[in-house]
Amino acid sequence: MSEDLLNVTNLVKNFDLRVNNGARRKKRIVQAVTNVSFSVGKGQTLGLVGESGSGKTTVGRCILRLIEPTSGTVEFEGQDLGSLKFEELRALRRKMQIVFQDPFASLDPKMTVGSSISEPLIVQNVPGDHADKVIELLELVGLSADHAQRFPHEFSGGQRQRIGVARALALNPALIILDEPVSALDVSIQAGVINLFEDLQSRLGMSYIFIAHDLSVVRHIADRVAVMYLGKIVEIGEQQAVYEHPTHPYTKALLSAVPLPDPKTERSRHRIMLEGDVPSPVNPPSGCRFRTRCWKAQDVCAQEEPMLTVRPSGQMSACHFPES
Amino acid sequence: MTEKVLEIRDLHVTFDTPSGPLEAVRGVDLDVSSGELLGVVGESGSGKSVTFLATMGLLPARARVTGSVILAGEQLIGASAKQLRSVRGRLLSMIFQDPLSALNPVHRIGDQISEMLRSHQNLSARDAEKRAIELLDIVGIPQPGDRARQYPHEFSGGMRQRVVIAIAIANNPKVLIADEPTTALDVTVQAQILEVIERVQERFGTAVVLITHDLGVIARVADRVNVMYAGRNVEQGTIDSLFDHPSHPYTRGLLASLPRPGKQRLKPITGFPPNMLNPPSGCAFHTRCEFAADICKEDLPDLVSFGDLETACVRARELPKSESFS
Numbered sequence: 001m002s003e004d005l006l007n008v009t010n011l012v013k014n015f016d017l018r019v020n021n022g023a024r025r026k027k028r029i030v031q032a033v034t035n036v037s038f039s040v041g042k043g044q045t046l047g048l049v050g051e052s053g054s055g056k057t058t059v060g061r062c063i064l065r066l067i068e069p070t071s072g073t074v075e076f077e078g079q080d081l082g083s084l085k086f087e088e089l090r091a092l093r094r095k096m097q098i099v100f101q102d103p104f105a106s107l108d109p110k111m112t113v114g115s116s117i118s119e120p121l122i123v124q125n126v127p128g129d130h131a132d133k134v135i136e137l138l139e140l141v142g143l144s145a146d147h148a149q150r151f152p153h154e155f156s157g158g159q160r161q162r163i164g165v166a167r168a169l170a171l172n173p174a175l176i177i178l179d180e181p182v183s184a185l186d187v188s189i190q191a192g193v194i195n196l197f198e199d200l201q202s203r204l205g206m207s208y209i210f211i212a213h214d215l216s217v218v219r220h221i222a223d224r225v226a227v228m229y230l231g232k233i234v235e236i237g238e239q240q241a242v243y244e245h246p247t248h249p250y251t252k253a254l255l256s257a258v259p260l261p262d263p264k265t266e267r268s269r270h271r272i273m274l275e276g277d278v279p280s281p282v283n284p285p286s287g288c289r290f291r292t293r294c295w296k297a298q299d300v301c302a303q304e305e306p307m308l309t310v311r312p313s314g315q316m317s318a319c320h321f322p323e324s
Numbered sequence: 325m326t327e328k329v330l331e332i333r334d335l336h337v338t339f340d341t342p343s344g345p346l347e348a349v350r351g352v353d354l355d356v357s358s359g360e361l362l363g364v365v366g367e368s369g370s371g372k373s374v375t376f377l378a379t380m381g382l383l384p385a386r387a388r389v390t391g392s393v394i395l396a397g398e399q400l401i402g403a404s405a406k407q408l409r410s411v412r413g414r415l416l417s418m419i420f421q422d423p424l425s426a427l428n429p430v431h432r433i434g435d436q437i438s439e440m441l442r443s444h445q446n447l448s449a450r451d452a453e454k455r456a457i458e459l460l461d462i463v464g465i466p467q468p469g470d471r472a473r474q475y476p477h478e479f480s481g482g483m484r485q486r487v488v489i490a491i492a493i494a495n496n497p498k499v500l501i502a503d504e505p506t507t508a509l510d511v512t513v514q515a516q517i518l519e520v521i522e523r524v525q526e527r528f529g530t531a532v533v534l535i536t537h538d539l540g541v542i543a544r545v546a547d548r549v550n551v552m553y554a555g556r557n558v559e560q561g562t563i564d565s566l567f568d569h570p571s572h573p574y575t576r577g578l579l580a581s582l583p584r585p586g587k588q589r590l591k592p593i594t595g596f597p598p599n600m601l602n603p604p605s606g607c608a609f610h611t612r613c614e615f616a617a618d619i620c621k622e623d624l625p626d627l628v629s630f631g632d633l634e635t636a637c638v639r640a641r642e643l644p645k646s647e648s649f650s
Contacts, residue, residue, distance in 0.1 A: 051510035051511065051512065052510055156596040156597075158596060159596070186367040186368055186537070186597065187367065187537060187539070187578060187581055187582065188367060188577060188578055188581050188592060188593035188597075189592065189593075189596060190581070190592075191581035191582075191583075191590035191591060191592035191593075192590075192592035192594075194583070194590055195589065195590055195592065198589075213510070213511065215511070216540075216582070216583045216584070217583055219583065219585060220583035220584075220587065220590070221583075243585070253512060254511060254512060257511045257512045257514065257515040258511055258540065259514075259515075259518075259538065259540030259541045259543060259544040260540050260543065260544075260584075261539040261540045261542075261543050261567070261579065261582050261584075261649065262543055262567060262584075262649060262650045263543045263544075263563045263564055263567050263650055264564075264567075264650045265543075265650070266540075266543045266544045271515065273515060273516060273519065274512045274515075274516075277480040277481075277482055277483070277513060278510070
């Protein structure tokens, strides 16, 4: 097991929600992330999966302190980010970058691609002329030097995502958070961008947190996987263990819901159909948050919150009645 | 069983844009048989949605539509607005990706279903309401009687999509067109909605056209599949033959680019989708095709029978057999 680059411990993020209800003003709290702990090894990829509202994006943003966590600690290379002053945090941010889902919204339409890519270098006061660096970065992500003078609208979605990746790489980060980086791309284009992530990691050795709802993509790219449901990690472990021997009922149901591009497998698969929708994070169920949709739920699931426990196949899951 | 209910022939759709005419659909031929579930797959800009918006007569007036669309014996291209209104909702219904924008926020769910029923059938308000509640039950909405009295904002995304399906099938149409009906939904809810669509198809014998970019969804529910690229239908056949041995290079490329368990390296299709203002000559895929030859730049290939499939590729016969994806 390699050394840890990032340690997240008991991360909590509550958002205040003010509801104007006529004369009465009620304050309610959205529990977006509750007691999330995990670590990411150097050069490793952690996949963070879950459905909408599971808190996976909020976790990513709390790590970068793009939003302030309510409580919990984030340690990067052994340093507690919460204890840093603003300037220190800013200096450390060179080593942590993020790539967003929408390659159309994340680039300034009025800036040339070259100036978008060199902006992080300017912000971080990296001395020198950045033109060579920009060309190097463009070539690294599979674009060419003459693209630097062009504007974002001249590029396709896949190319823009590559530009976003080049910008994230400008400061040689040790960690890149990839937040749904291929969801907006067409299938035939996705594969090239995923290959790019893999190539860059084997050349440059950075770690990824790969946030996605597409479980097939995460299975392909991740070393370890954390499955989130309503703000909590319900299962976490090596990719192979989680996908081949899911022990949390939610993981099992989620995996069985993913349609696979193979008609024979699809016909022969046993599918678990979950009832209903994800409950509101304003008022999550007591005990195990999945119990309202779980076919195994008993009284104890409403009373006692299950703890993450190591299972025989190696991963940890939080369930009173784990699948075996 | 194999009665044709929808027959599209040589459909062309052109939009006038500030940069010149854009031909989004360039000669599509397509049949839908009664009771089948036809998957239509393609990437953004392939013309898959525009083909069926044209079929429904839902394109803006500036779109030029030519060709023939025959639904249960009626020609829909060039039909009057009145004729189209009588067809839509009665013989042909369509549901979309975003169920919230398809529902009226200020009317009760039950009333919106009743409205659809009473606009095509001679029903009393009370009978329509009763039927609306039955329909909500069919699409799997618990406590349909109470839910019928609620408004769209009181429903979750998955429940709203069920309501939209209930409206679409209210008059037992021959064909239900579902345009990316599960794309906005979470995967566990997607599984529920796909099941509702299959249930409706089996129970009422409705032919379903499912437009999607997700080959997994196709593999799960479709009987046959049509692959579209750059406004053309490039390959069609049963899902088993298509996944077993796709013959069009684009279909092969799509299937090879998907992540699968145990696969080491993904194989993307090189290049990117064509600009439809200025599509490549001949076969539009030749700019990205690993098998392209000079002839591909000249001839616009039509669908030709090739084994169990119909494939629009002049080189299909000479190409090495594809790996199997099932």
